[in-house]
Amino acid sequence: MGAATMPPLLQPVNAAEAVPRYDPGSYCDEVAGFGGSYSELTRDGCMDMEQSAYDALKTQWSELSPRIREYCDEVARFGGKGSYLTLQGCVQMEQGAAARNRDRAFKF
Incomplete structure (x- = not known):
């Protein structure tokens, strides 16, 4: 059964529409080890976020x-490494700025 005949929920996701793949474990290890000593608490919180x-x-x-x-x-x-938290923050800020800019005009 080809992609054209598959039910919508089973069709492959277009790569352009898929969330990018980062390596959170490696990223959080780097964050947890910042400054010379490693923090399990920091890694745990990083992975949750x-x-x-x-x-x-x-x-x-x-x-x-x-x-x-x-x-x-x-x-x-x-x-x-890439960070989903940074990605999410960027998306939120871009969306917020776009909403503000729709009605923004310079005032003399």
């Missing part, structure tokens, strides 16, 4: 504009 951000992004990613997806992916990857 990364999972929560990823779960929230999954529900809205395909509805975001390609411009926001591409820009925020670049921002989230800054420094190398």
Whole structure:
């Protein structure tokens, strides 16, 4: 059965519409080890925040504009590993700025 004949819930996700793949474990290890000593508490909190951000992004990613997806992916990857929390924050700030800019005009 080809993708064209598959029920909608079983069709493969378009790669452009899929949330980018980062390595949260490696990222959180790096954060937990920052400053020379390793903190299990920091890693635990980091993993919780990364999972929560990823779960929230999954529900809205395909509805975001390609411009926001591409820009925020670049921002989230800054420094190398990628962070879902940074990605989510970028998306939220871009959406908020776009909403404010719709009615924004310079006042003389």
